[in-house]
Amino acid sequence: MKDDLIGRANKLFTPALIFHTDIIVKRARGLYIESTYGKRYMDFSSGLATTNIGHCPPQVIKAAKKQMDEIIHSGCIFRYKSEIELAEKLKETTPGNLNMFFFSNSGAEAVEGALKLARFVTKRQGIIAYTGAFHGRTMGALSLTTSTARYRRNYHPLLPSIFRAPYPYCYRCFLGQNPDTCGMDCFEYLKKMLRQEINPDEVAAIIFEPVLGEGGYAVPPLDYIKELRKLCTEYGIFLIADEVQTGFGRTGKWFACEHFGVVPDIMTIAKGIASGFPLSAIASTKEIMSKWLPGAHGTTFGGNPVSCAAGIATIETIMKDKLLDNAARVGDYAMNYLKDMQKRYPVMGDVRGLGLMIGIEFVKHAPSEPAPDLIRGSKTGKDKIPDKEFLKRVLDKCYKEGLILIECGIDKNIIRFMPPLITTMGEMKKAIEIFEDAVKTV
Ligand SMILES: Cc1ncc(COP(=O)(O)O)c(C=O)c1O
Numbered sequence: 001m002k003d004d005l006i007g008r009a010n011k012l013f014t015p016a017l018i019f020h021t022d023i024i025v026k027r028a029r030g031l032y033i034e035s036t037y038g039k040r041y042m043d044f045s046s047g048l049a050t051t052n053i054g055h056c057p058p059q060v061i062k063a064a065k066k067q068m069d070e071i072i073h074s075g076c077i078f079r080y081k082s083e084i085e086l087a088e089k090l091k092e093t094t095p096g097n098l099n100m101f102f103f104s105n106s107g108a109e110a111v112e113g114a115l116k117l118a119r120f121v122t123k124r125q126g127i128i129a130y131t132g133a134f135h136g137r138t139m140g141a142l143s144l145t146t147s148t149a150r151y152r153r154n155y156h157p158l159l160p161s162i163f164r165a166p167y168p169y170c171y172r173c174f175l176g177q178n179p180d181t182c183g184m185d186c187f188e189y190l191k192k193m194l195r196q197e198i199n200p201d202e203v204a205a206i207i208f209e210p211v212l213g214e215g216g217y218a219v220p221p222l223d224y225i226k227e228l229r230k231l232c233t234e235y236g237i238f239l240i241a242d243e244v245q246t247g248f249g250r251t252g253k254w255f256a257c258e259h260f261g262v263v264p265d266i267m268t269i270a271k272g273i274a275s276g277f278p279l280s281a282i283a284s285t286k287e288i289m290s291k292w293l294p295g296a297h298g299t300t301f302g303g304n305p306v307s308c309a310a311g312i313a314t315i316e317t318i319m320k321d322k323l324l325d326n327a328a329r330v331g332d333y334a335m336n337y338l339k340d341m342q343k344r345y346p347v348m349g350d351v352r353g354l355g356l357m358i359g360i361e362f363v364k365h366a367p368s369e370p371a372p373d374l375i376r377g378s379k380t381g382k383d384k385i386p387d388k389e390f391l392k393r394v395l396d397k398c399y400k401e402g403l404i405l406i407e408c409g410i411d412k413n414i415i416r417f418m419p420p421l422i423t424t425m426g427e428m429k430k431a432i433e434i435f436e437d438a439v440k441t442v
Helices: 002-012 058-070 081-091 107-122 139-144 185-196 222-235 305-320 323-344 388-400 425-441
Strands: 025-029 032-035 040-043 100-104 126-130 162-165 203-208 238-242 266-269 280-284 348-354 357-365 384-386 406-408 414-417
Touching: 040 425, 058 305, 081 100, 081 305, 100 107, 107 126, 107 139, 107 203, 107 238, 107 266, 107 280, 162 185, 185 222, 203 222, 222 238, 305 323, 323 348, 323 357, 323 425, 357 388, 388 406, 388 414, 388 425
Parallel strands: 126 162, 126 203, 203 238, 238 266
Antiparallel strands: 025 032, 032 040, 100 280, 266 280, 348 357, 357 384, 357 414, 406 414
16 A cells, blocks of 8 residues: 555656655644554654644644635635734734734745845845755745755756855854854854945845754854844844744744844744644734835735634644743753763764754764763864764664654754654653664664
8 A cells, every 4th residue: 555655656746856754644643643554653853843733733623624614715806804813813923023924825935025025125135145044945045045055956047146154053163163262253254244245235134044944953152143133233134034944833932033032124934833734924024014015025825714724723722732831841851861862872963952943963973083982062063974874774763663753954964853842741751762762772
């Protein structure tokens, strides 16, 4: 049955689209996936950071069904309640004055819209993005994406006037520095760019992921983000936070920028917003949004009534069940445990993250290096070799034991722990047990 379906799929779909597992799902509920051949898995990938309140949450199903009985599609011809009510609810979750919205369907689409908004309002063309960033696959979003050159192969020329600053990914510093002594060279680099490559008054926006997602689950230093905010304000550059992966409770707060006490000018939201129904949003201030003139952007499917109803139910569930607190609590436990494990297993070069967005970077030690004992605790992986093979064996073992984890990073040597916010302490302990056993055995 399983092979038959996969064989049929392979004849029908382009190989460009890669699947992380060969599981064929029969049923999905909460944290769990049941395959057609009767195996049950804990989905610690959350359907690529999307099923933040679990698969098929009953409240969301109920709201979507009710909406389907009323209207499924509007195509911007008429107004409907779910869209307006979702915007009102979303306003309660977004930081600062980010309380005007544009709804679309996917993360990439929201990023495209955010770029257009920034260029339209500032009348400037330059965009600064970061090394290792992932912002999506459409041509504009892809032009900002450098998590791997593979995604960009054969698509050049991409969008012009995109400039690249080094992401403050300290464990693998792009400038080869040690975070304890560097004095934020990467921020100095950004400032230099504004003198040598593009004048600040030609830059429409700087777009950043508050925690680097596909590029490696790296958390930037607090001071970097604070300085970045100041710099943007000083030069009238819009700061765009791409919260597509970090948003909607993933890090234990509604949005990851809250950890840094920073409010961007524009924010992109998708993935977790509607529990898997296609929906994304651009959020900005009234002042900025009001300058985006009628007809400057549009959509046929964006803000679909059913997706919006699902979005309302998702927000209500996160609030009612206090899922942000749960994500922070369960995430803290996991982080402490994994950091402790790191002391026992030198192959775990770095453990980092916020809330339920945790990355574990596997490394080998170069033969010339001192014994692992002496290296432990260092905050740079500069001299350590990414260990993709080890990661693959750990993932395979976890998968056999019913735990789905996926990887990220340019070297594919980082495991992501990103379970839904509903994950209980008991479930997290069970997952860590499987993971530790895999690391030990491999
Ligand atoms: C930070 C970030 N931005 C944008 C995207 C693109 O989202 P989508 O795949 O919905 O187009 C992703 C997807 O992983 C992402 O992580």
